[in-house]
Amino acid sequence: MKIKLSIPEIEKGYMKENIPAFRTGDTVRVHTKVKEGNRERIQMFEGIVIHRKNSGLKETFTVRKVSFGIGVERIFPLHSPLVEKIEVIRSGKVKKSRIFYMRDRSGKKSRLKEREDYKNGDKQIASAE
Amino acid sequence: MMINELIGRKVGMTQIYNESGQVVPVTVVEAGPCVVVGKRSLARDGYNAVSLGFGEKKNKRTTKPEKGQYSEDVSPKRIIKEVKTEEVESYNIGQEIKASIFKPGEYVDVIGISKGKGFQGVIRRHNFVGGVETHGSNFHRRPGSIGASADPSRVLPNMKMPGRMGGKRVTVQNLSVVVVDDSKNLLLIRGAVPGARGSLLTIKRRVSNG
Numbered sequence: 001m002k003i004k005l006s007i008p009e010i011e012k013g014y015m016k017e018n019i020p021a022f023r024t025g026d027t028v029r030v031h032t033k034v035k036e037g038n039r040e041r042i043q044m045f046e047g048i049v050i051h052r053k054n055s056g057l058k059e060t061f062t063v064r065k066v067s068f069g070i071g072v073e074r075i076f077p078l079h080s081p082l083v084e085k086i087e088v089i090r091s092g093k094v095k096k097s098r099i100f101y102m103r104d105r106s107g108k109k110s111r112l113k114e115r116e117d118y119k120n121g122d123k124q125i126a127s128a129e
Numbered sequence: 130m131m132i133n134e135l136i137g138r139k140v141g142m143t144q145i146y147n148e149s150g151q152v153v154p155v156t157v158v159e160a161g162p163c164v165v166v167g168k169r170s171l172a173r174d175g176y177n178a179v180s181l182g183f184g185e186k187k188n189k190r191t192t193k194p195e196k197g198q199y200s201e202d203v204s205p206k207r208i209i210k211e212v213k214t215e216e217v218e219s220y221n222i223g224q225e226i227k228a229s230i231f232k233p234g235e236y237v238d239v240i241g242i243s244k245g246k247g248f249q250g251v252i253r254r255h256n257f258v259g260g261v262e263t264h265g266s267n268f269h270r271r272p273g274s275i276g277a278s279a280d281p282s283r284v285l286p287n288m289k290m291p292g293r294m295g296g297k298r299v300t301v302q303n304l305s306v307v308v309v310d311d312s313k314n315l316l317l318i319r320g321a322v323p324g325a326r327g328s329l330l331t332i333k334r335r336v337s338n339g
Contacts, residue, residue, distance in 0.1 A: 007141040010157055014145050082150035
């Protein structure tokens with residue numbers, strides 16, 4: 001007997017549906033739920049996506065920002081309930097899927113050009129909505 | 130005592146998130162539906178049990194003597210297994226036993242056939258430490274001495290030696306059920322279970338209390 005059920009199909013039921021399209025190089029603002037005692041609040045983390053890893057329910061992405069001169073990286077599980085919302089702020093044109101070279105760059109060198117297709121396409125769609 | 134056992138198939142592993150956002154590693158098991166194929170009674174057979182069938186089998190591929198086991202309203206099954214129960218009377222032939230006999234948070238024991246590893250040495254098979262790799266040593270992954278000399282002048286039984294590893298019946302106890310999906314007959318069980326994807330499993334309510 002063939003296996004009718006596959007892991008990707010089962011994972012679908014647990015995955016988030018409204019995840020915005022973003023790629024490596026894009027600047028995002030991630031809203032995460034933080035529990036302090038009994039209180040729950042939203043914490044934000046804004047930076048450049050330098051890597052997206054794994055697929056399906058196991059997907060994670062790494063966000064890097066420079067905070068008071070010190071580089072900070074956080075890895076977020078894409079489908080975690082603690083990741084409340086992901087806002088795409090700016091697109092970035094990069095040639096690699098993992099832009100770990102950003103770690104060695106600072107100041108003007110660490111700028112990224114905006115993606116052309118994003119400028120013309122996605123933004124218009126976003127504004128139309 | 131109701132039926133505490135199901136026949137299932139390993140689908141694979143994945144991870145899900147619990148309420149507090151923590152990642153839970155789970156094995157997806159297609160558990161049932163198992164159909165009651167036959168009954169054994171104390172009066173007739175000397176013990177009480179219900180025989181469960183799992184997985185469809187083509188009529189064409191079933192031999193006549195095998196077909197004789199099934200009553201008319203039950204189609205041939207890939208696998209049949211007897212499950213002990215005292216309440217034989219409360220089950221009817223053709224009745225479906227579903228994954229919903231288990232509830233989330235319950236503990237189960239899972240039995241399967243482990244993946245075959247082939248012919249393995251003592252380090253992999255029996256967790257021997259082996260010798261040092263350097264300092265002029267010529268003793269790396271060997272088993273070492275397997276016994277004494279003239280006394281007993283034989284190798285004692287059960288000596289740990291190289292050989293076929295895996296492909297054996299393995300029971301993993303006390304795995305917790307995380308999700309029960311009744312419509313798809315799925316059980317999501319925390320942790321790993323024996324066997325390859327697609328291999329047959331037996332899922333039992335846990336035996337021990339520890």
